[in-house]
Amino acid sequence: MTSTLVSISSKAIASAGDAAGKRSSLVPTVAGLGLLTALLLFPSIAAALDETFYVSFVTRILIFALAASSLNLILGFGGMVSFGHAAFFGGGAYIVGMLSIEVTRDIGLLPGTQSAWVAWPTTMLACALMAALIGAISLRTRGVSFIMITLAFAQMIYYLFVSLKTYGGDEGMNIGTRSTIGFGLSLSDDATFYYVVLALLVVSMMLFRRLVHSRFGNVIRGIRENETRMEAIGYDTYRYKLVCFVIAGSFAGLAGALLANQNTFVSPRMLDWHQSGLLIMMVILGGVGRLWGGVVGAVVILLLEEILSEYTLYWQFWLGSLLLFLIIVAPKGLIGLADRAFKGGLK
């Protein structure tokens, strides 16, 4: 009995994770370490090749990877298709921008700060609060209503900032400088900023990984699978969904704070529904409910956008066509496709 249990529970550990856990974990581990090494060396290589533009470009990818991964927590793992994630992504950008602009312009609405140690956690907290409010109302609905109500909330925030002339209105506002972090480091240096973003993404992904495999993650995945039954076995599903929504909102806020720093500029375009749509595309393309889905989606979409726009003015048409094609051949996302190819190769 005990030995069966040990074997069963160890197998259960493997299968409790995302489906990738079932297969040999060596290949992903090696690939992951290789990728991380490459990312760590990247700024030096770019500098050596005199192509430092690409450091900013990869930073942008990492930021979107974080935003898309936070969306994947609710959309992928929780089955809540939110069409308003830009509210937190763009909202986070604005909060950092507003705090920073107070220092130079002294509008007096907020205590200003340019310290990353104050501004970024404040942003996360503010976005968590915003997500708690929006979630508390939106999560009373399901399905299409939920999609529409989250979209409506995000558009409300979009129009709010379009009309706030103090913060640049529809033209947006320049922030001037990036946040300060002390220790003799300056985020104005693109390589330093790159490493900070990379570190935050890695830490966030590690947290998400713990989260997905925790008791809480188990409940969230159960709700995606069968919410009615989750209630019938004693879970207050609304509460768990709300907490998940808040966590996702605060990490999207962090990504937004980074984006504002990256661009030293914020505009209502960051809050627009196109932005929410882009994040959804990234998640779907990468893999819904797969830990790395958001990351893969962000990499592929932003790379395609960059490459295609080099060659043609009509790059959006080609990007759309390519995405359509990819969704058809890989309905479970690129990670799902890789899984299938890998499994086929082993047979």
Add this chain to the structure above:
Amino acid sequence: MNTPLLKVESLVKRFGGLTATDQLSLDVAQGELVAIIGPNGAGKTTLLSQLSGAMFSDEGRILFAGEDISRLPVHRRVHKGLARSYQITSIFKSFTVLQNVALAVQSRSGTSMRFWAPVASERDLLEAALAIVTDVGLESVAERPASQLSHGQQRQLELAIAIATGPRLLLLDEPMAGMGREETLRMVELIHRLKQRFTILLVEHDMDAVFRLADRIAVLVYGRVIATGSVEEIRNNREVRQAYLGEELTV
């Protein structure tokens, strides 16, 4: 006399002009297995939904162990000890059998607002789940995704999930639904065993099963209990035979 574990007092549920549950009263004593029979549309599933909390009642009260639970939401009633199984199998298809049951065990073992420790490392959850999986006879498929089980096995899992919440009263909605002869016999045997440990309210169409399992039978027609009694009494009740059992038993 002891207070009954479940006491339903003049329960009413209306859907527009239709009264699905009509001044229904019913007692279930601790340790008893009460079967509810009745023709299609008699309001059996509606009654179970009212009892489990999926639907609130328009009038009347539901007392569970003496406490009025009429306004409690589903999940609160589960923690009071009221569990329900579904007529249409409702399981977690991409989870393994063991994970299905462990999820229900997790619900009664402390808070699930834990974000760090991997759930798969919680030995006691898996142990408790494995014991229940073994109990319902699914240990050989414990590691399979629930979607790969046969219909009969999925029905067993349906029951295992309900048991895993640690109920005092089990509400079973047609556990034999869609089962073949063999599977039905196995299920009857399983419920017979569960009867030793749980108080059960059973809704079922299979008369052989009902007659084998029930301590008491309540006959539901148009949302009302038209008769209650022992198996013998119901079998011989003229009104019941006319209203429901019809020719099935006169043969």
